[in-house]
Amino acid sequence: MIELNDDKCMHCGACVGACPANAIYLNEVILDFNDDCTDCGLCVKACPVGALTLIRTRGLKVPAATA
Amino acid sequence: MFPKDSYDVVVVGGGPSGSTSARYAARNGADVLLVEKRQEIGSPVRCGEGVSMEIFKHVDIKPDSSWFVNQVTGARIFGPSGKFILIDAKKAGDEVGAVIERDNFDKYLAAEAARDGAEIATKTSVVSLLRDGGEVCGVRIRRMGEERDIAAKLVIGADGFESQVARWAGFNTNLKTRDTTSNLQYRMTNLDLDPRFTDFYIGSVAPGGYVWIFPKSRDVANVGIGLLLSKIKGPSEAKDYLDGFIASDPRLKNASIMETVSGGVSVSAPLDKVTADRIMLVGDAARMIDPLTGGGISNGVIAGKVCGEVAVEAVRAKDFSVEFLQRYEKGWRELLEEKLYRDYMAKEKLVSLDDEALDKLIEVMSAVPLENLSTKEILGAIRKKYPELVKEFEDLI
Structure with missing residues (x-):
């Protein structure tokens, strides 16, 4: 999941162009993510001001010890 | 002032590439709509505002004090x-x-397009391409809360780095x-x-x-x-x-x-293909930015002129097939492609060098009189004087 900090966002579209899944929509000052996001994190790197953060929601499940 | 239901050409994006395409299409007789999603052409600026003088050779633009500042x-x-x-x-x-005021520059080019007969719709987003049996036949726009379909014989995607038109039309623009x-x-x-x-x-x-x-x-x-x-x-x-x-x-x-x-x-090589049936891409959307400098204005404007001129030819010939639109592919590639690829190779090499190697390169180059600056000339000069340093660059020369 990508988290947007609206205080930092410049609404510049750097993330939109970098997104390989076309999962980001920008219109003037509206930036939205759709369900096509694959959590690849490229937008986080592309963002010049650090307005985006990748929140890992799908960690590896470690099976409980069986012994 | 609401757009009509149908145009020969809809240009998506009111930056320099889009306005220039719209201008040259309109001035030669096509019925053109230029769509810009922002409420003000050229603003907010998203640009370093440095531009090469190359554009003035190719396109009918004269430096104007409103934007040509230094x-x-x-x-x-x-x-x-x-x-x-x-x-x-x-x-x-x-x-x-020169260094320009990009907001005024964009307005200047859009105004030139308007004077040559293009209609401009600001604060108007294109939300999808319309298709008729798979073939593009226009755009759906959203404007002041209202959606409408606009028919077009030809759609020009000039919607920049984050081009949606290119993606909707099926071009692979992933970087x-x-x-x-x-x-x-x-x-x-x-x-x-x-x-x-x-x-x-x-x-x-x-x-x-x-x-x-x-x-x-x-x-x-x-x-x-x-x-x-x-x-x-x-x-x-x-x-x-x-x-x-x-x-x-x-x-x-x-x-x-x-x-x-x-x-x-x-800072990529240009797309292999910027045309499809009833579609042309231009400027940043077509990855025409110079990969060495990151500059996109000149190339977008130069290609935009070709794009607009071919759009009119297509309207006259009533042929919007990808085969016909090869005139545009051929035209812009003749003007820009060789330099784009050369600069792409140079960029690939430069980003691989560490500080020490870059310093050597700068030292060598500052000692070489550069009468005619081009990547080729520079590398040739280095080879002549410092062959050992340029071994790495051999493939570029």
């Missing part, structure tokens, strides 16, 4: 050690250019991380600069990219940075590197920031 006499490229190469405009010709940059720029004031020069700083000061200082006057300049995505490790590096550079430069440290500008810039 013609520089040279570009200085600083290596990590502080040594620099001066690229003299008198010798380098049109490669060294590798080594072909994408993250950019941040401050428009600064209270400076004491020599406005005759644009300055570029390469090396670890800006991994995979450079810091630029483009002066508009002695007191005002754009100070910015571009970083290659493949060299970025974590969030907000563009800002951190730029702030670090500014803090270390005595000319800048007492300056104030009047405006912050950011954006993505592709």
Whole structure:
């Protein structure tokens, strides 16, 4: 999941162009993510001001010890 | 003032490429709609505002005081050690250019398009392409809360780095991380600069990219940075590197920031194909940005003229097939492609060099008189004088 900090966002579209899944929509000052996001994190790197953060929601499940 | 239901040509995006395409299509008789999603053409600025003089050779534009604010006499490229190469405009010709006010420049080009007969719709988004049996036949627009379908014989995608038209039409515009940059720029004031020069700083000061200082006057300049995505490790590096550079430069440290500008810039090779049935892409959407400098205005405008002219030919011939539109592919590639590929190779090589190698390169180049600046000439000159240094660059020469 990508988290947007609206205080930092410049609404510049750097993330939109970098997104390989076309999962980001920008219109003037509206930036939205759709369900096509694959959590690849490229937008986080592309963002010049650090307005985006990748929140890992799908960690590896470690099976409980069986012994 | 609401657009009509049908046009010959709909151009999506009111930047320099879109306006120039619209202008040359309209002036030669096509019925053209230019759509811009923002409420004001050219604003907010997302650009370093440096432009080569090349455009004035190809396109019918005259420098206007509203946007042509500082013609520089040279570009200085600083290596990590502080040594620099001066690229003299008198010798380098049109490669060294001017600093412009991009918001006014975009408005100027859009107004030229309007005067030549194009209709312009601002605060109007294109939300999808319309298709008739698979073939593109127009666009759906949204404007002031209302959606409408506009029929078009030809759609021109001039919607920039983040082009949606290209993706909807099925072009593969995905960029590798080594072909994408993250950019941040401050428009600064209270400076004491020599406005005759644009300055570029390469090396670890800006991994995979450079810091630029483009002066508009002695007191005002754009100070910015571009970083290659493949060299970025974590969030907000563009800002951190730029702030670090500014803090270390005595000319800048007492300056104030009047405006912050950011954006993505592709530094890739151009798309293999920028046309399909009833579709043409132009400018940043077609990845026409120069991969060495990151400059996109000149190429977009130069290709935009060809694009607009071919659009009219297609309207006259009533043929909008990808075969017919090869006239555009051929036309723009003749003008730009060789340099784009050459500069792409040069960029690939430059980003692989560490500070030590870059310093050597700068040292060598500053000792070589560059009568005619081009990647080819520079590399040729280096080979002549310092063959051992240029071994790595052999494939470029």
